Amino acid sequence: MSIVLSNISKNFGDFSALHDIDLEIPEGELVALLGPSGCGKTTLLRIIAGLEQTDKGQILLNGEDKTQHHVSQRGIGFVFQHYALFRHMTVFDNVAFGMRVKDKKVRPSESEIAKKTHALLELVQLDWLHNRFPDQLSGGQRQRIALARALAVEPSVLLLDEPFGALDASVRKDLRQWLRNLHHELNVTSIFVTHDQEEAMEVASQVVVLNKGRIEQQGSPADIYDYPANAFVSKFIGQTNEFQLSHFSTDWFDKVGLSISKEVTKDSIAHVRPHDIEITKTTNDTPVTLKDWQHLGALIRIELTKNLPSGKSKAVFAEMPNEQFKRLQLSRGDKVDLKIRHAHWFH
Amino acid sequence: MSAAISRTVHQSTLDDANWVRWSLITIALGFIILFLCVPLALVIIQAFAKGFDAYLSALSQPDMQAAMRLTLLTALITVPLNTVFGVAAAWAITRFEFRGKNLLITLIDLPFSVSPVISGLIFVLLFGTQGWMGEWFLEHDIKVIFAVPGIVLATLFITFPFVARQLIPLMQEMGSEEEEAALSLGSSGWRMFFLITLPNIKWALLYGVLLCNARAMGEFGAVSVVSGHIRSLTNTLPLHVEVSYNEYDSVSAFAGASILAGLAVVTLILKTFLEWKQKNERATASL
Numbered sequence: 212m213s214i215v216l217s218n219i220s221k222n223f224g225d226f227s228a229l230h231d232i233d234l235e236i237p238e239g240e241l242v243a244l245l246g247p248s249g250c251g252k253t254t255l256l257r258i259i260a261g262l263e264q265t266d267k268g269q270i271l272l273n274g275e276d277k278t279q280h281h282v283s284q285r286g287i288g289f290v291f292q293h294y295a296l297f298r299h300m301t302v303f304d305n306v307a308f309g310m311r312v313k314d315k316k317v318r319p320s321e322s323e324i325a326k327k328t329h330a331l332l333e334l335v336q337l338d339w340l341h342n343r344f345p346d347q348l349s350g351g352q353r354q355r356i357a358l359a360r361a362l363a364v365e366p367s368v369l370l371l372d373e374p375f376g377a378l379d380a381s382v383r384k385d386l387r388q389w390l391r392n393l394h395h396e397l398n399v400t401s402i403f404v405t406h407d408q409e410e411a412m413e414v415a416s417q418v419v420v421l422n423k424g425r426i427e428q429q430g431s432p433a434d435i436y437d438y439p440a441n442a443f444v445s446k447f448i449g450q451t452n453e454f455q456l457s458h459f460s461t462d463w464f465d466k467v468g469l470s471i472s473k474e475v476t477k478d479s480i481a482h483v484r485p486h487d488i489e490i491t492k493t494t495n496d497t498p499v500t501l502k503d504w505q506h507l508g509a510l511i512r513i514e515l516t517k518n519l520p521s522g523k524s525k526a527v528f529a530e531m532p533n534e535q536f537k538r539l540q541l542s543r544g545d546k547v548d549l550k551i552r553h554a555h556w557f558h
Numbered sequence: 559m560s561a562a563i564s565r566t567v568h569q570s571t572l573d574d575a576n577w578v579r580w581s582l583i584t585i586a587l588g589f590i591i592l593f594l595c596v597p598l599a600l601v602i603i604q605a606f607a608k609g610f611d612a613y614l615s616a617l618s619q620p621d622m623q624a625a626m627r628l629t630l631l632t633a634l635i636t637v638p639l640n641t642v643f644g645v646a647a648a649w650a651i652t653r654f655e656f657r658g659k660n661l662l663i664t665l666i667d668l669p670f671s672v673s674p675v676i677s678g679l680i681f682v683l684l685f686g687t688q689g690w691m692g693e694w695f696l697e698h699d700i701k702v703i704f705a706v707p708g709i710v711l712a713t714l715f716i717t718f719p720f721v722a723r724q725l726i727p728l729m730q731e732m733g734s735e736e737e738e739a740a741l742s743l744g745s746s747g748w749r750m751f752f753l754i755t756l757p758n759i760k761w762a763l764l765y766g767v768l769l770c771n772a773r774a775m776g777e778f779g780a781v782s783v784v785s786g787h788i789r790s791l792t793n794t795l796p797l798h799v800e801v802s803y804n805e806y807d808s809v810s811a812f813a814g815a816s817i818l819a820g821l822a823v824v825t826l827i828l829k830t831f832l833e834w835k836q837k838n839e840r841a842t843a844s845l
Contacts, residue, residue: 262738282741289742295735299757309743312753364743 212286212367212400213238214259218268221254221424228254230424232268236417241394242402243415247447251424252404253292253372259402260370261285272368288361290371294353296345302356303341306331309364331359334393351382358390362397371403375410387414408448412436420444442557445482452488452527454481454554458519463498467549474558481554485512488529489550492539499527501545504536511536515547601819604812616813624790625798625814628706632781632794633774636713640770644721645763651722652729653737663726669718677715678783681708704786709794712780717770724766725759732758761836768832772825776818 219232229251236242244252257263259270261282270278277285297305307328310319319327332338335355345353354374361369374390375383391414394401405411411418412432420427420435420443428440439445446453456464456471456479464471469481490501490513498518505512513536515527527549541547606613616622647666651659669677683689685702695702702708736758740750756763778796785792787801795814803811 260742262742282738283744283746287742289739291735291739293735295739297736297739297754308740308745308753312740312743312745312749360739360743 212273213271214368214400214402215271215274216255216259216268217271219255219258219265219270220267221251221258221263221265228424229258229265232424232426234419234426234429236400236402238273238400239398240400240417241391241415242400242417242419243411244402244404244419244421245408245411245447246406246421248406250421252406252421255421256370256372256402256404259368260287260289262289286364286367288364288366288369290354290357290361290369290374292373292376294345294357296353296357296360298345301342301344302332302337302348303328305345305356306360306363309360327363331363332356334362335359349382350378351386354378354386355389358393362399366399369399369401371401373405374403375405375407383410390414412448420447422447439482439555442480442482445555445557450485450528450530451482452485454483456480458521458525460520467551469551469554472556475556476558479556479558481556483551483554485528485530486510487551487553488527489552490515490529490531490539490541490547491550492541493546493548495546495548497546497548499547499549501541501543501547502526503543506533509533515549517549598819601812601815604808605816607812608809612809613813613816616807616810617817619810621789621793622798622810622814625793625795626817628709628793629775629795631706632710632713633771635710636717636774637767637771639714640717641721641763641767643718644723644725644766644770647722648725648729651726653734666719666722669716674716674777674779675783678712678780681712681715681780681784685711703784704788704792706792708784709781709792712784713774713777716777716780717773720770720773721763721766724762724769728759728762761832761839765829765832765836768825768828772821775821 214234214236216232216234219229219234220227221229232255244255246252254263258265261277261280261284265278268278269276272285272287282289297308300308307324310324310327313319329338329341332341335358337352337355337359340348340352340356345356348356358371358374375386378386387410390403403414412435415432417429418432418435419429422443428435428444430438435444436448439448445451454464454469456475457477461471464481490499500516502514502516504514507530509532510530511533513529513531515529516524517527518524529549605616647662650656651663682703684691685695685708686692687696687703689703700707702711736754737750740754741747745753775794776796777794778800781794782797782800785794785797787793787797789801793801795818799811799814799818802808802814
């Protein structure tokens with residue numbers, strides 16, 4: 212089911228949580244709402260669900276205006292950050308709940324409910340836990356039960372609030388993969404909220420970057436990484452080095468291979484990803500020194516210091532494969548030459 | 559681990575002050591025996607001073623029976639009403655944001671901070687023949703003060719806070735996510751309340767109801783002001799105890815008192831059970 216939001220605004224007292232949000236999500240996408248904490252992403256998710264009312268604007272689900280519909284009438288499945296499993300019910304009763312509270316006319320028989328509940332529990336690979344209580348499960352298991360419970364009502368939209376936020380790093384990795392596979396299998400339009408850009412890039416087919424109640428950019432993970440719309444997105448998605456034009460000489464930009472286009476002004480900032488910086492050992496008198504490095508598995512993270520004309524110094528980070536770094540045979544304090552392969556200019 | 563360490567530290571620091579520990583325990587125990595156990599025992603002894611038969615006949619006096627019936631009736635009306643009110647108030651306070659919320663929380667506690675006699679007087683001022691609304695009631699031939707409605711009203715006022723006070727902290731701690739989950743799964747508001755909220759708050763609710771009931775049956779001050787002490791008509795059990803005592807009918811007075819004391823003991827036992835039940839449930843929930 213497609214989702215169209217137009218002109219959504221939400222205030223909490225004097226605080227403006229969302230500001231004129233326009234968003235279109237085509238059917239079958241797995242979308243990440245990404246942003247720093249307090250950017251309004253959870254509020255937006257809750258407004259789509261109907262758990263929060265929008266001050267103005269419209270919510271269309273599959274072309275139908277659902278703005279005034281109660282949460283129970285929107286046909287959505289919601290997975291809460293802390294799972295919100297019913298603590299006094301067994302896993303089975305939790306998953307069956309949505310089917311059991313249906314109107315008598317459309318309610319399946321108890322045997323159908325049981326069949327479907329077991330099928331869902333098998334889908335999340337936890338049928339063996341069906342008569343446990345939520346407090347007897349691990350975090351990852353609770354998350355999967357919460358998902359099975361939301362899927363039991365056959366929602367046309369699946370909404371997940373920080374689905375991996377409260378889990379251990381290793382469990383999180385597994386669950387990300389699993390969620391993506393599950394989405395491929397079910398193909399239900401899904402939106403999840405996250406503050407972790409890595410998670411958004413890895414799981415989602417579309418990423419929506421939010422900041423201070425506004426949408427900064429929407430696009431595929433690759434688009435957002437390769438063509439950030441503005442300085443905020445560039446900084447938020449992955450690591451970046453900032454070079455403010457006024458702090459450096461234009462000569463230096465020439466030397467490192469950064470061409471300065473016509474639009475560049477005094478206030479322009481160049482954003483350079485660490486892997487777009489190449490370093491070579493030199494005996495020349497250059498202002499860049501190697502300070503330290505850290506192993507990040509396959510990559511080496513290199514910390515450089517560049518002396519500025521103003522007398523201060525600036526930290527610059529570069530990344531390169533392990534092997535390549537070994538071949539350079541560098542040690543701390545060595546002078547190095549920089550080559551910048553690619554930069555994004557923001558004015 | 560850290561708890562274990564701090565415990566041993568505590569013990570060693572307190573060990574050298576052994577006499578402090580024992581004297582504090584002695585004082586506390588002595589106080590309880592002197593002011594709680596001895597009076598309770600005296601009530602029983604006095605009630606049975608003229609034998610078991612006298613005790614039974616005192617209890618079966620028509621006035622005593624009427625007082626017991628009125629006490630039960632009052633509790634039967636006020637406890638359910640205040641249970642509904644308590645749940646509604648706790649719900650409003652923990653689930654909605656609105657202006658004047660803090661004022662409401664403070665007002666709920668008002669009956670705790672006002673002397674019961676004053677509470678009684680308020681109702682006399684409102685509904686008495688000389689009161690603000692007295693004339694209207696007089697015209698419509700409705701008796702409130704010195705009648706059963708006044709007793710019920712005063713008791714309602716006094717036992718107002720018990721249920722809400724028990725539920726508010728619990729419901730605040732639980733949050734509303736489970737309820738929201740139920741709604742998102744298509745449940746109606748009422749179903750959500752009965753299937754999700756109620757099972758989660760049931761022990762605290764029972765605890766509040768128990769305290770509310772104990773107070774409703776035992777209330778003296780406010781009821782005394784509005785009742786008028788009419789025998790067989792407007793005397794509740796506590797009032798009947800006082801009247802009998804003033805008339806030197808000590809067996810009757812203490813027989814009535816023994817019923818109230820018995821109620822207190824049963825309440826205590828149930829209260830301990832409910833506290834244990836609540837603690838147990840929370841312990842498993844936090845596993």
